[in-house]
Amino acid sequence: MVKPIGLGAAVGFLIFLAMRGVDIWPLVFVLAIAGALISTGMLSRLNLGQARRTEGRIPNVEFSDIGGQTTAKAELKEALEVLRHPEAFEVLGIRPLQGILLTGPPGTGKTLLAKAAARYTDSTFLSASGSEFVEMYAGVGAQRVRQLFQEARSAAKRDGRGSAIIFVDEIEVMAGKRGQHHSHLEYDQTLNQLLVEMDGIATHAEVQVLVMAATNRADLLDQALLRPGRFDRLVRVDLPDREGRLHILHLHTQNKPLHADVDLDVIARETFGFSGAHLESVCNEAAILALRDKETKIGMHHLKSSVDKVMLGEKLDRHLRKEEMIRVATHEGGHALISEWLHPGSVSSVTITPRGMALGFMRQSPEDDRLLETVAELRADIAVCLAGSAAERIILGQASTGAANDFEKAWEIARRMVFSGLSTLGIVQEEAISSELLYQTVTALMAEETDRVDEFIRTHRSWFESLAKALLEQETLDGSEVRRWLETFNGGMHSA
Secondary structure (H helix, E strand, O other): OHHHHHHHHHHHHHHHHOOOOOOOOOHHHHHHHHHHHHHHHHHHHHHHHHHHEEEEEEEEOOHHHOOOOOHHHHHHHHHHHHHHHHHHHHHHOOOOOOOEEEEOOOOOHHHHHOOOOOOOHHHHHHHHHHHHHHOOOHHHHHHHHHHHHHHHHHHHHHOOOOOEEEEOHHHHHHEOOOOOOOOOOOOHHOOOOOOOOHHHHOOOOOOOOEEEEEOOHEEEEEOHHHHOOOEEEHHHHHHHHHHHHHHEEEEEOOOOOOOOOHHHHHHHHHHOOOOOHEEEEEEHHHHHHHOOOOOOEEOOOHHHHHHHHHHHHOOOOOOOOOOHHHHHHHHHHHHHHHHHHHOOOOOEEEOOOOOEOOOOEEEEOOOOOOOOOOOOHHHHHHHHHHHHHHHHHHHHOOOHEEEHHHHHHHHHHHHHHHOOOOOOOOOOOOOOOOOOHHHOOOOHHHHHHHHHHHOOOHOHHHHHHHHHHHHOOOOOOEEEEEEHHHHOOOOHHHHO
């Protein structure tokens, strides 16, 4: 009743002013803007409240549903035991944890871990994004932080639970280092309010609130937030290893019919560096490809094609000139043969079919995930990167611009060798070395590997020409096909 009466009074006042000859249009304009801002603010607060209340239920996610994060899950379970058995911890005088920070690359399952934590502890779960607390008006973000904690306690009491978990995704947006925003102090006020809430100045013994947050830029967070008593635990959620990738693939293919030829261990080996989100996309794209082929089961060729699609994108309907096709085949064949020479069994597939920004590509599948790399392995990686351009230059007479990305990768590997103490300079400090000396050392490494690759290509030129011809005929060769093809040359690559 109050809003309609107020609106009617405002309209009547405007009519009165108009009858008195007053220009009311500037006033109408100002009132319209004010009304829009007020209504937008009220709606946003209402929508936020509704979203949080609907998320107050316990998520239907368990730790067993998350693959590839054995260490992170074990550390989380240990930290969450205080919420499951508070009485046992009180005997030893253990204080409850205030916060757990999940850090790691995107797509590794940080949000899923937070949801699984709520189910594991039977806690009310509320979630928010760091951007929800950032406004241009001072004090709004801090008010939303207070409301979020109040809603968590109220929802837990309403549900008859003794604990609540608040999950803040992309927390670096609202909790960056203070003093960096000179235009206004809204960011700092929001962070200060979060620090106050996590300090537990107002004690609420009835409901234990645990803050869980996720970020892939922990270096941006304010140090006051990371001290013990606020975020007590920092749990690293890394990219899955080979066994973890296999577990994730099994999870995402449970509801999908697989052909008898499918070997998920091979796919796990060929997807080094993939996150859980990437692997889920691989399984989903494979199912789409099977549907496109009108097949009732997902085959191994569907999964391998989906790996390429996730890495590089969809096949392009791009028609190259004959000379360009020969150059691409020579380039990719150079990568493949040098890779087999230096890393036997490493080639997974080689193709001259354009995908995304690539006219062709050679995909490697390492036998095992490499956590540490030796000088020989890094030099071999540089050689593989340089092989495509070298094959063009020696076999076709001149190189092309197609090797620009290869050169960037080779340069980065050589630079990493320098700062790892694996170059002729020995142990160096990054800030102490001059750019000129760094350039000379890196170019020397590149020149040595170029000479090694050039000599091998000149010695076995017929191999490279023959593989390029095979690629022009078939467009795509599996790694096993490349190795069988090599066996026709006096016992293969490894007898060379």
